[in-house]
Amino acid sequence: MLLTFVATRGGDGHGRVVSAVFKTLAALVFLAQSAVARAEGPAPEVVVSRPLARMIPRWDEYTGRFEALKQVEVRARVSGALEKINFTDGQFVKAGDVLFVIDQRPYQIAVDSARAELTRAQAQAVASTRDYARAREMTQGRTITARDVDQRKASNDIAKAQVLSAEAALRNAELNLEWTQVRAPIAGRVSDRRVDSGNLVQGGQADATLLTTIVTLDPIHFIFDASEADYIRYARSAERPKETSREFKNRVSVRLADETEWTRSGVMDFMDNQLNRRSGTIRGRAVFDNKDYFLTPGTFGRLRLFGGDVSALLIPDAAVVSDQTSKTVLVVSDDNKVIAKSVSLGPIHNGLRVIQSGLDAKDRIVIGGLANPMVRSGATVQLKEGEIKEAPVAVSDR
Structure with a gap:
């Protein structure tokens, strides 16, 4: 700051006094500014890197319930x-x-009665068969009429039919007795x-x-509803037009309400043949192993189904600044000024946070130095180039 004073009258003693006062004030202000500058020190240093641009799998998530394969x-x-x-x-x-x-007693009595009736019918059939045989022999000596032979044949046929009926009655009685044991x-x-x-x-x-x-508990079904838009997107998949869940056992994962990781893997085994006209959804079904019998029919869960590869920006989760209303990421402009950008977050992929919107691939993201309270929106910073790296992927996660 430069303070000057112009005396209105040369040689005026009063003017010289005022001029001296202003010079003193100017010196004090200069000293104060110097002290502040020394207190602030150099601009804080931050580590920056551009977000990683990757093709990552898109996972569609659905809420549903577990159901038993069989319920009787x-x-x-x-x-x-x-x-x-x-x-x-x-x-x-x-x-x-x-x-x-x-109580088996009345049914055991019915079995005994049916067995006795069968014995009677069998004995009657044997006697009738003998009568018919003798009648046929007597026709050779013409000692019996053809009408009598026909009557004895009919009686023999009736006796045989009664045996069949008695056998059926016995089987029915035995079946009823068997059904007394549920x-x-x-x-x-x-x-x-x-x-x-x-x-x-x-x-x-x-x-x-x-x-x-x-x-039944092992395996167990998971039932969910997918939107019409999701169904059309799957059906029109350009890369795999025929590999729908009707023809292929596409892999899925599931987690329970209190779980954060997709700990259980299964496969799709059914898609309905039509959409629900009222809800605009289509019913899907997956099957999961449940050897520990932990999953119970009726339990809510969250299912994850592969929906194709999409382009995404990835940054460290630690680079996201959270407050009560939004999620922001600090970026550095060309003139080394810090700018806070509001972002929309996606899932974690290979140890990095997916940014759905709010960032550009050319943005310089602050990934280090966020603990310094001087690093805030509007501050001027010194830059140090860093690198964002993905976490190693386990073979079982691929």
Whole structure:
């Protein structure tokens, strides 16, 4: 700062005094500015680099639920009093295990009666066969009419038919007796019992009593809905026009609500044959191994499906400055001024953050020196060239 004073009257003593005062003030201001300059020191140094431009896989994410491959309602097929329950609620069962036993006594009686009826029918058929054979022999001596022979043949045919009917009745009685032991139709985890021992249960086709349910857990399905736009994009894929999830078991990953990593891998095994007209979505299904039985039908999850390769800018996640309302990245202009740019973040890829929007490939990103409080928007900085490197990719992640 330069302060000057022009006296209005030469030789005026008052003017000389004022001039001396202003000179003193000018000296003080100069000394103060020098002290401030010495206190501020040189411009802070930052490490800068341009973002990495890469082709990266695009992953489309969908929310859905896990569902059992098989879910069976175990119902009574015959009526009677429930005598035994041979499982603990929630346990694993094998196909064929006896879960419930219905009172067998009336069905055993029915089997015994049907067996006796079969014995009677068989004996009657044997006697009728002999009568018919004798009648045929008697026709040679003309001691019996043809009408009598025909009647005995008809009686023999009826007796044989009664044997067949008795055999069918016995098989039906034995089947009903077998159904008094309610067996697990599939292997899996059984639910709780819906009826306690001692209660009467109803068999049949329409009103059969529900006893319990069984679901399979390994493997397990994941059901989700994809938008119409995503479906069209997949169908029109230029690189792989025929490799849809209907023809190929495309790989997918899933994570649960409390997980941050895609820890479980599976494959697509079904896409519906039409879109839902109301929601504009199409149903998809993936299958996952569940050998530890951790995944349970009905659990929410997040599925990731490969959607093609796209161009992206990558920067270190530490270069992103966060506040309560936005995410920003500090860049340095041509005149070494710091500028804060608001950005939209994508996922982490090979240890670097994907920037969806807000940056240009030519921007010089501040990747080092952010801890210095002097490095802020509007500050002048000194530059040191750095390099952004991707993290090594494990073979299993490729």
